[in-house]
Amino acid sequence: MSSPLVFIDGDQGTAGLQIHERLRGRTDLTLMTLPATERKDVRRRAEAINACDIAILCLPDRAAREAVGAIVNPAVRVIDASSAHRTQADWTYGFPEMTPGQAERIATARRVTNPGCYPTGAIGLLRPLLDAGLVPENHPVSIHAVSGYSGRGRAGVEEHEGPGAVGAPSFQVYGLELAHKHTPEIQRYAGLARRPIFVPAYGSFRQGIVLTVPLDVRMLAPHADAAALHACLARHYAAAAHVHVLPLHQPGDLKHLDPQALNGTDDMRLSVFSNMEQGHVLLSAVFDNLGKGAAGAAVQNLNLMLAQ
Structure with missing residues (x-):
């Protein structure tokens, strides 16, 4: 055969x-x-x-x-x-x-x-939480993501690695018309009733993504604190080979997120950070835009x- x-x-x-x-x-x-x-x-x-x-x-x-x-x-x-x-x-x-x-x-x-690369992180974080009823489908979601310049394809690689690379920008936020083509995809597969606000950016590194979603727990379901959000994600991905949920972070135990941490792999790393005194939670996804993305x-x- x-x-x-x-x-x-x-x-x-x-x-x-x-x-x-x-x-x-x-x-x-x-x-x-x-x-x-x-x-x-x-x-x-x-x-x-x-x-x-x-x-x-x-x-x-x-x-x-x-x-x-x-x-x-x-x-x-x-x-x-x-x-x-x-x-x-x-x-x-x-x-x-x-x-x-x-x-x-x-x-x-x-x-x-x-x-899409960005939707992989956004949907990976949001879909289990919406399916579990922890985040309401009409929640006003905002998403920020920074990708390596290879996310622009050959044009981005040429701008940063070609003959004119000396003048390449070190960081740039784009999609300022708030109409990025990935937004309908995120809305559909995350299960959101309203269009999220999505703000993407490119950094002066070749590949890798950090994507974050801030949440105010006072706008979520009554029982949806950081521990409940984390437990939901951990259960959902418990058997996944390529999506890993880090332990729930305590204030101050992790100082930064490195977008290049998983470069060269097909994995995605999800985290939940919180300041419950202020009622704030931050969801994050780190992965290679040319790998899992x-x-x-x-x-x-x-x-x-x-x-x-």
Whole structure:
């Protein structure tokens, strides 16, 4: 029996290169990419995607939609790493740890949409708490996140590592129109009734993310203190291989969060901080935007799909 044929469409970007690197030495699958001379050949790309068992799309949104539209072979399964299909009901959301049974849904799905890097952290923190009724679905949520510049793709890497890198900014907050494309995804899969306020930023480091969600316990369910929030997250992820909940932090026992702490891994680390005198709780997620936030998540989903 031949090994499954996996086609990476768009293996030249930051996520695509990482996925290719992770898969190229594997013996349980056959990896296919197109040479540089054929990457923009519509006919050749359509032939390739219809000949594979699973296609991994590492493309801009428009190109991802075109690639899916070119599929005529009903046996082809897709993992889309773009944001083109993330809020579409007929696509399975590729966050295996999000809810019980999600890994099984991914394993049998024909169309899987890989989560965005920022939504991975936000949904990972919020969805279990909303499902448990600790955070109301109409809570006015605000989210702040800082990512490495590779989150901008090749443009970000070129700005910081290319010939003109001397003038690259050390830190920049963006998305000031409060309309970041990841916000609808966060709202949908976190289970929020109202759109959260999301403020992203880039730092002058290549990869890694720190994402934080501040909460005022006086606006939560009556029993939702820091211990209850932490216990809920710890229960939800108790058996997860790639999501880890640190012990509940006491005031002063951790001085900072390092966005690069999990670089090179496919793990995500969740924490709960509190100042109960003021009624304040801070939820945090640390992970590699190219690991659990992109390539690692795609490979995790691929492994689930190959197991079927």
